[in-house]
Amino acid sequence: MAEKDFAIVCDSSCDLPTSFFEKAKVECVTLSAGVGDEQDLVSELAALYRDLAARGYARIASVHSAACFSPALEAARAAAASCGEATVEVIDSGSGSCATGMLIDRIARHRYFGLPFEDSVEAIRTLASHVRLLVVPTASARLGKRRPQRSRLAVLARATASLRVRISGERGLYLLSRGEITQLARATELIELTSRLAHAISAVSAGEGAVVYALTETGDARALHAAEKPLNTNEFESRCLGTVRASAHVESLIGHGAVAVAFAPAASYDSGGGGSLMSRSATRHEGEIS
Secondary structure, X not given: OOOOOOEEEEEHHHOOOHHHHHHHOOEEEXXXXXXXXXXXXXXXXXHHHXXXXXXXXXXXXXXXXXXXXXXXXXXXXXXXXXXXXXXXXXXXXXXXXXXXXXXXXXXXXXXXXXXXXXXXXXHHHHHHOOOEEEEEOOOOOOHHHOOOOOOHHHHXXXXXXXXXXXXXXXXXXEEEEXXXXXXXXXXXXXXHHHHHHHHHHHHHHHHHOOEEEEEEEOOOHHHHHHHHHHHOOOOXXXXXXXXXXOOHHHHHHHOOOOEEEEEEEHHHXXXXXXXXXXXXXXXXXXXXXX
């Protein structure tokens, strides 16, 4: 069997719609809501890699969200180590949701235009160091609770903070970049947090130039509007790639009513030229992505 161009594998934590995977010819493994069984995921990915190898793909790029956002990254690494039939390069986006989607969009485009496998993987790993995800989860969401506990005092402070959040309805703005989650702000009003989100993008743009961004929504029109409004500004030069609906796994992590915005310097995202497959697929239609 003749060797084909490299295959691309991802998981549903990228939040791209099915229409994208079909058009871009990307294999996507669906994650269940919640944690799930990682060993089952390892088996599923290993079987997919072997199947792709049997179909003539000797090289596979497997792109996944950061380990703090998705169990698929570590599962992919374990599956790749057991796959002797193909070369599998596992790429850590360092982020999640549509930030991971940006990387998948780019590597699909690189393949479409014939960029060699090694060059494509290197370019996407470079982009991963520039892409960021800003998230406003719901007050009780699991994402906001994923912080290290270093002492008994830290545990007590954490418990006190959690009680305050439950009483006040206070929410946080978090940055997910290079595999790390950082809390940037807390407030009771969503619009205050989304305004700070826009200011954070503006601060990056001031140093890195024009940005591209994409939004993730969870079916709450009010929350989405609160995220969209401050991004419609002359404060920084930007281009919107589209809005995607959070997958079941991502919604279980950030909560119904959460919003997220992924962004990257346009110069880094557009490296390699051309437009975006994402912008033609990630279009919102009354709460459903087609």
